[in-house]
Amino acid sequence: MKKISIELSQNGYDVFLGNGIFNQLTKKIKSLKLNKNLFFVIDSNVYKLYTTQINSTIDAYNGKAIFFVIEVNEKLKSFQTMQKIYKNMLDNDYSRDTLLIAIGGGIIGDICGFVAATFSRGIQYVQVPTTLLSVVDSSVGGKTGINFGNTKNIIGAFNQPNFVLIDVDFIKTLNREEILSGLGEIVKYAFLTTTDFYKYIVKNIENVFDKNPKVLKQIINESVRFKGDVVICDEKEAGNRKMLNLGHTFAHAFEVGTKYKLKHGQAVIVGIASALFLSFKLGLIEESRMLELLALVLLFKDEIKVGRINLDRAISVMQRDKKNRDGKIKFVLLKDIGNIMLDVEASREDVMYALENGLGVFR
Ligand SMILES: NC(=O)c1ccc[n+]([C@@H]2O[C@H](COP(=O)([O-])OP(=O)(O)OC[C@H]3O[C@@H](n4cnc5c(N)ncnc54)[C@H](O)[C@@H]3O)[C@@H](O)[C@H]2O)c1
Incomplete structure (x- = not known):
């Protein structure tokens, strides 16, 4: 043990x-x-x-x-x-x-x-x-x-x-849908940690679906250690722990917008796609790098079907997110793998762009 x-x-x-x-x-x-x-x-x-x-x-x-x-x-x-x-x-x-x-x-x-x-x-x-x-x-x-x-x-x-x-x-x-939901948070760690872990996840998606014990143990070990280290430094989310919310501001709106038909982890994958598009729109990441990184998210495009979501309502849900301060939506975005930006604000127009393009991947 x-x-x-x-x-x-x-x-x-x-x-x-x-x-x-x-x-x-x-x-x-x-x-x-x-x-x-x-x-x-x-x-x-x-x-x-x-x-x-x-x-x-x-x-x-x-x-x-x-x-x-x-x-x-x-x-x-x-x-x-x-x-x-x-x-x-x-x-x-x-x-x-x-x-x-x-x-x-x-x-x-x-x-x-x-x-x-x-x-x-x-x-x-x-x-x-x-x-x-x-x-x-x-x-x-x-x-x-x-x-x-x-x-x-x-x-x-x-x-x-x-x-x-x-x-x-x-x-x-666990059935395939629940494994997919767990993969949502694992994909998040792939973006938050290192290029090696990102590549490991890209290579092993099917092994996770197949419940390969060696791969599962390796991924669980890495994920828990990483989350533990983040929590040790910032237990109550005053600063760096916010990075664990990558994709989640969008994800919560997608969960509510689909009346929870979209599982949390699946919503996180779609949310990460939107966060990548928003990072690009705000000039944090080059288009070519954004498209490279999108490769991991694209592996799920046939697995996740989102359906119709009212985007104005999605924005209202995001505005109510408890992570917000002063009525402004705060996003966790990224410049690259492991290079994360916290508390980034964006205009309604930019958020709309991110929603449309992120959801567009899964239509
Ligand atoms: N506290 C946190 O830091 C944190 C982080 C991420 C997500 N969450 C929350 O976690 C929740 C989602 O958790 P979840 O995805 O585990 O969903 P869940 O608890 O609804 O479980 C998913 C389904 O799997 C079934 N199930 C559970 N174990 C099983 C097993 N071994 N074999 C077969 N079926 C099994 C359950 O009955 C359920 O139908 C969300 O509410 C989300 O907000 C919390």
Whole structure:
């Protein structure tokens, strides 16, 4: 089992990575001397697929342990779902000495992290991510929250987990669409990190779709280490952590604009295409380099179909983005791989250009 340490000045934690390590979950809890009263929140699809493994882990636990299975989708990433979890915890006499364990994708992780931040003024929690997206991105870094109205992730808290356990075997049951969604954040890292990683991703897209264990482990390892390093330097997103939002301002508008038919990671890929066009329009990157870099995004053009999006509405959604200040839309753009510009403002006309051209790639 690999261990990646997220060495924050306070509340640092480890990410454990391996194949077939889920059965070591409660052993880790004991060895880290975490709270003994376990409350599991489990994605219903994950529970269906892994009933035996999950039940045997919970049954073998020598202490109080209850599990609560919930259905997820973006519309259920809400106060109502949080209320159901709070109620179930209270009905079963859980209080501050609870360890909440989130087993599922980014939605379960984001909701549970926020429940853990707020229940009884804060309880311990562990992330067991089961989708590619949650493994490479959302389970690490402590951003938690829910959607409200038409705004994604607008209510929430920074709340770091006590540890993250990544069992790569969970990925085996993901369908192509979910792998594609995870690839969205991986493509983001390709642009944020190094030319070597970018080339590695270009070369290995099909291996990721085929769930090649060696390639998956390599990519997960690199992604988690990179995200961890960014978070260590800027936990609360006062500066450099903003780079992790590359493509996301556009992506959130596409998710809302398609009523969440477009999955988060897919929306990120389209968002990165728009960010490349905006970077070019604002003179940050030469056209020839922009077209070269677009090659990675173009690999997905037959996989992602966006449909019609009202561009005026997309701009209104972007204006409501929580990353904005003074009512102005702030973009994360790029001059080149690993050369990222934060808080870039653009005129409505330039944003329209980026939207039309970014979306144009996927029509
Ligand atoms: N907190 C962060 O830093 C952060 C970062 C990126 C994204 N996010 C959030 O993550 C969410 C998206 O996460 P997601 O893509 O994991 O979606 P998700 O949680 O909806 O999971 C996707 C689907 O996969 C199913 N599933 C989960 N694990 C499975 C498995 N092992 N086998 C088969 N099916 C499985 C789920 O039931 C669901 O239907 C978004 O809400 C996004 O805003 C948060």
